[in-house]
Amino acid sequence: MSEEFKIEIVNPERSFFSSENVTEVVVPAFEGEMGILKDHISIISFLKPGIIKIFSKNVEEKFYVDDGIVEFKDNNLSVLTSSIFNLKDFDKSVIDKNLSDAEKSLENPDLDDQKKFLIEQKIESLRSISTS
Amino acid sequence: MPSLDDLKKRITSVKSTQKITKAMKMVATAKLRKAQENAEKGRPYSERMNNIILNLSGGVSDKENSSKLLVGTGKDDTHLCVVLTADRGLCGGFNTNIIKKAKSHFEDLKKQGKNLKIITVGMKGYDQLKRNYSNQIIEKITFKESKNINYFDADKVGKIVLEKFEKEEFDVCHIFYNQFKNVMIQIPQKQQIIPLQKEENADTPEKDNLNYEFEPDEDEILNNLLPKNISTQIFKAMLENSASEQGSRMTAMDNATRNAGELVDKLSIEYNRSRQAAITKELIEIISGAESL
Numbered sequence: 559m560s561e562e563f564k565i566e567i568v569n570p571e572r573s574f575f576s577s578e579n580v581t582e583v584v585v586p587a588f589e590g591e592m593g594i595l596k597d598h599i600s601i602i603s604f605l606k607p608g609i610i611k612i613f614s615k616n617v618e619e620k621f622y623v624d625d626g627i628v629e630f631k632d633n634n635l636s637v638l639t640s641s642i643f644n645l646k647d648f649d650k651s652v653i654d655k656n657l658s659d660a661e662k663s664l665e666n667p668d669l670d671d672q673k674k675f676l677i678e679q680k681i682e683s684l685r686s687i688s689t690s
Numbered sequence: 691m692p693s694l695d696d697l698k699k700r701i702t703s704v705k706s707t708q709k710i711t712k713a714m715k716m717v718a719t720a721k722l723r724k725a726q727e728n729a730e731k732g733r734p735y736s737e738r739m740n741n742i743i744l745n746l747s748g749g750v751s752d753k754e755n756s757s758k759l760l761v762g763t764g765k766d767d768t769h770l771c772v773v774l775t776a777d778r779g780l781c782g783g784f785n786t787n788i789i790k791k792a793k794s795h796f797e798d799l800k801k802q803g804k805n806l807k808i809i810t811v812g813m814k815g816y817d818q819l820k821r822n823y824s825n826q827i828i829e830k831i832t833f834k835e836s837k838n839i840n841y842f843d844a845d846k847v848g849k850i851v852l853e854k855f856e857k858e859e860f861d862v863c864h865i866f867y868n869q870f871k872n873v874m875i876q877i878p879q880k881q882q883i884i885p886l887q888k889e890e891n892a893d894t895p896e897k898d899n900l901n902y903e904f905e906p907d908e909d910e911i912l913n914n915l916l917p918k919n920i921s922t923q924i925f926k927a928m929l930e931n932s933a934s935e936q937g938s939r940m941t942a943m944d945n946a947t948r949n950a951g952e953l954v955d956k957l958s959i960e961y962n963r964s965r966q967a968a969i970t971k972e973l974i975e976i977i978s979g980a981e982s983l
């Protein structure tokens with residue numbers, strides 16, 4: 559019995575990434591990081607800014623996402639997101655720009671708690687990327 | 691009867707027009723391929739989004755408290771129409787068809803005594819609507835600067851719509867665009883995006899409603915998802931529109947090229963005839979002059 563399942567990441571413009579044989583995916587779900595293995599129960603959840611880690615037999619891929627939705631059904635994982643970057647070609651200057659944008663938007667006084675939380679998450683994960 | 695010189699000039703001018711339309715056709719063909727590809731690539735996203743929303747909205751227990759984007763404001767007095775057109779002309783009936791569709795919808799609303807607000811996306815739609823509906827147009831948006839359609843632009847439109855919805859400036863929102871069927875056929879579409887209208891095949895989600903787990907709960911996901919869906923739908927419409935625009939332009943320019951060719955043929959025949967006539971006339975003059983000697 560193989561321990562592999564399918565994943566597809568789609569953004570509005572195209573199908574960003576797809577693979578037939580991943581063994582584990584870690585997604586930054588809204589209520590905390592969530593690891594998904596084969597035969598996980600069907601689930602829908604949305605994402606906070608963070609890093610998606612995709613493990614397959616011998617490779618590991620990492621993507622940064624801003625927001626999105628994950629749906630897992632019948633060993634098909636789909637991730638819908640509007641902003642995604644592969645960490646490999648995530649430029650330092652882009653990170654810094656995103657970071658300063660996020661910090662600026664945090665100063666906006668009429669943010670509700672949820673938005674504030676999301677932005678803080680974004681800053682945190684961007685920082686961790688840029689220092690690593 | 692135009693003189694030989696005039697005919698010659700006309701032939702050259704038609705020929706150069708033909709060159710232009712031919713070039714435009716080639717450009718449109720090249721762009722069409724790309725636009726079509728983009729439209730196809732963009733489809734999975736909006737389809738999946740739709741599926742998830744259908745799955746979710748089927749499971750919503752408390753209809754009263756769910757998002758207004760889903761169930762509506764309970765009124766339907768003010769209608770917002772987002773008319774998506776191209777920024778450029780010379781693409782056959784493309785813009786006119788959307789406008790026609792939109793106008794007939796506007797007239798219906800008027801008859802029912804509803805308030806009407808219009809947002810135009812693209813220069814041509816604004817140009818054609820401003821004469822009759824200048825008071826109702828509350829916003830005009832154009833993306834002339836951006837070469838390709840990107841989600842960022844669609845998101846901008848979506849945000850404007852949402853902002854106005856939150857301020858309760860309208861109750862119902864429709865978008866108008868051309869759906870790309872093939873190069874020859876584009877179908878003008880009217881789609882209701884607020885409140886969300888379920889597709890006709892609404893009986894499938896019942897079966898499909900596997901026991902999903904939701905994290906956090908359904909309502910919260912739905913509230914998070916619905917605003918995104920607006921931008922997604924607009925983005926889809928923009929993609930379809932751009933493919934349609936290029937397809938429509940290609941056919942229009944192809945026709946124009948062919949017409950120009952026919953015109954050139956006709957004019958050349960006329961030119962040759964009158965040249966021949968002039969020669970014959972001169973010959974007759976010479977012969978009859980010689981005979982009289």
